[in-house]
Amino acid sequence: MSTITIHQTQLPIVEYRGQRVVTLAMIDQVHARPExxxxxxxxxxxxxxxxxxDYFEVTADEIRTQSLGQAFAPRTSRGALLTERGYMLLTKPFNDDLAWEVQSRLVDEYFSQAKPPLLPQDLPGALRLAADLAEEKAVLALENEQQAKKIEALENLFMPGETxxxxAKRLNGVNSQQMLAYLIEIKWVFNAERDPDSSPKYRVYAIPxxxxxxxxxxxxxxxEGILPFIKYTPVMLEEGARRLHDMYLAEKLPMKQTWDGKFxxxxxTSESPL
Structure with missing residues (x-):
């Protein structure tokens, strides 16, 4: 695998599906960021x-068969390869002088120098290329279909004021009665009530x-007979709804035993209970 030196850092030249890509470890290395x-x-x-x-996810078999071994640590089971667009999105928040220089040099000296793939010169090679292109087209069509479904789901996702x-009740299969306990586990909320015999008083941590x-x-x-007091109820925000939806798709939320497996x-609607 060839290498290139960017700001005194030697990087392997990694190509996948006809374009140059970078690993997450390469980004840390060239931007002098902690591992x-x-x-x-x-x-x-x-x-x-x-x-x-923006990125490709490759398996251990692909790392081995696509000559990507030098780009990943030994025994890597799965890895991410970022395209030029994905790299620019990921490093967009980097605003130090080094980041500006590295981004410019990677675009000019790394991504823009990718060589066009060689066309096969015989019939078997042409047939293999056609089969590969057909497979990639089918995969892309499936990914586009999945992305469209996700976008459609996100359009129905957020309702201001929902607890x-x-x-959670609108997510098929999620056990809504266990959601607050789950958010306590992942440190989104905590129970401010110290008396175990009293009803819980859920509050939201600072980070969420x-x-x-x-x-x-x-x-x-x-x-009647009690002094007025303020009760705080955790309420969803749009970014939180998106994050919980991603957890839902990853099957990380508490699910009902009767769930049919459909996301x-x-x-x-106006008739939905608040």
Missing amino acids: GTARRNFNEHRGRFVEGR VPQF RDKHWLTEKPITIRG TVSKF
């Missing part, structure tokens, strides 16, 4: 990247608030 920085940013915003356009259980995943709706409770979102 794992690019992967963390990629995973955090994964829903914004389109597979087949977490209300939102800062990331616009959840907010709190204050409600004043009044009753669908019920559209909110």
